[in-house]
Structures are given as C-alpha cells and as structure tokens.
Amino acid sequence: MRAGRNHGSAEAGPVDDALARLRARGQRLTPARRVVLEVLASAKGHLAAEDVVTRATALQPGLHRATIYRTLDSLCASDVVVHVHTGHGATLYHLVDHGEAPHVHVSCDRCGGIFDAPSDLLDVARERLERAIGFRLEPSHTALLGTCAACLATTKGASR
C-alpha cells in the first residue's frame, strides 16, 4: 500500500495543515491568513502578491492589499509559504507542500512563464560555491532566467 498523497499532518488538506503549523508556531489564526492560504492552495502554482490580492479580495471583499503583503510575509517567516524572486518585478509565492520535493524555478525572459526543475539542478553549483568562496546557495530562492522551448521555437530562424 502506497501512501499516495497522504503526507503532512493527518490528511487534513494543505490549508488546515498550514494553519496547524501556524498555530504550533504561536501564530494567530485569522480570517485573512485563512483566505490567503486558501488562495495559494487552490492556485496550485506560483502567484505574485498582486494575484493573491485579486483572488483573496474576491473571496473576502474588504481585505486590504497591505494586509495581504504582511500576511504573505509572516507566512514565509513561518515556513508555511515560500517566495521566489523572478528578476522581473514580482515576487512569487507558493504554499509549502509537505511531501512534494522542493524544486528550483526557471523563468522565461520572453513569456514570463515559470517552470519547475528538479531540486538537485544546482547541487553542483552549490557545492562549488561553498567550497570556493564559502557562499551558501539557496537554490530555490531565485528563478533562473533564460528562454523556454516554446519561445525558442517562435524565433526559429531569426538569429536575433
């Protein structure tokens, strides 16, 4: 019998799971946080703070921009949510899914698409940096930039 998607705490769903971890941290359990977590959980992907604002205020009108930024901040501080810098303006957020392998993010310069890559993608680089200059690389904190396959195909033939 394989565990399937049975991980984290007690099969309660990612939101309740996250809420539980928040409470364990001594954090307050507010409607705003619940909503933000729900948005992140249902998005199943990477959202910019502004996207979270849009979706969260749709679920709960009156919820303020600033609150959401602060909420995302505190959720990150509690390791319930992680953020990725993309190089293009917006920081992306997503729920930490226990049981899901952490991954590295890759972003296309042209279409802005975000792609997931295996978490060990930067293992070699990490070790080299550590050894060479004592730098501790945080592989999933930055999205790597480049051009995705689809965009490359679009430009096929044009050298530049």
Add this chain to the structure above:
Amino acid sequence: MRAGRNHGSAEAGPVDDALARLRARGQRLTPARRVVLEVLASAKGHLAAEDVVTRATALQPGLHRATIYRTLDSLCASDVVVHVHTGHGATLYHLVDHGEAPHVHVSCDRCGGIFDAPSDLLDVARERLERAIGFRLEPSHTALLGTCAACLATTKGASR
C-alpha cells in the same frame, strides 16, 4: 610576450572601445551615452541604474534620470553593457569588458553583496535544462541568491 590588458579594439580604453562598437551599430554618439559609459567603466563593478544616475549627473548636471534608463537600455541592446537581475529590487549594470571572461553573479540575501563566480558554474544546470525541457539558460542574467561567507560567520552559533 604576453598580451596583458591589450585586447578589444586598439588599446583605446573600454569607453572608446564601447563607443566604437556603438558607432559600428549605427548608434548615435551622444554626450549622455559617453557619460554613462564613463561611469560604468570607472565603477569597475556592478551598478544599479540609480547609482549610475547619481554618478552621471554628478559628472554632467542636468542629465535626466529617464535618459539614463533609456541609455542603459540601448547600451544593453547593443551588447556594450549587460544587466543582471538580483531579486532585490534593483537591476545591476556593467560594461562588457572584452577579454574578461564572462561570469555568473551571486548575491547575498543579507548584505546584498554581489560576488562573481566562474562562468562555467551553471554549465551542468544549463545542459540538464536544455536536455530536459529544451530551456536555454542564460547563466549570467540572474544573480543566484544565498548567504555569503561573511554573513554566515556573523550568525555563527545562532541556528536561525
């Protein structure tokens, strides 16, 4: 007899060298561009656009912010200057030094410091990405994030 710093076009200095390449591109040769190139050349490092604004307007008062952003843009388009996204707000610019090996940038989350790493640091990652999802990685377009040796030392003992 070794070439020493004798590279690029005719030992004219990086600025004139860049200006020559600009002209070759059919680009106009304006005071603003000259000044921006001088700032970048003398900085010998990575400058945020705002830093360039400060230094350039010091050299030539009246030079406008917007002009500098546009200038940096066009210099990048002409491959005379390159930019790096750091994840923290500001994009960094530096002159393309012919003869100098291109390098990857690494940035410390805590102190914001920028460090150079060998250009082949991401070779493995680049090949894996290409093979796996056809993604063409641009290794020097993003700064990798993490914690530098100095900042790690500062926190020595504190687990978090």
Add this chain to the structure above:
DNA sequence: TTATGTGCAAACTGTTTGCGCGAAG
C-alpha cells in the same frame, strides 16, 4: 485584557512613457 493583526492612506523605490524640442549624422 493584551499582544498582535488589520484597514486605511500615504509614501517609497525602481522604472517607464508621451510629448515636444534639440542635436547627431
């Protein structure tokens, strides 16, 4: 009851844009 989160308005950083004048080629 009390520390902590929230709503609101406003500021702030980094960057872009439309417009008309001016200067490089």
Add this chain to the structure above:
DNA sequence: CTTCGCGCAAACAGTTTGCACATAA
C-alpha cells in the same frame, strides 16, 4: 534636413509604513 535622442513631468508597478482600531487568544 531628418531621424533619433533628450529633458521634463507624470504615471506606473510593486511594496512598505505609521497610525488607530479591532480581535484572537
């Protein structure tokens, strides 16, 4: 002379902050 760059003001995106009030614990 014509095209391209420049100065200016203004807007823009993304995010942060100070303050007073509300509320989870």
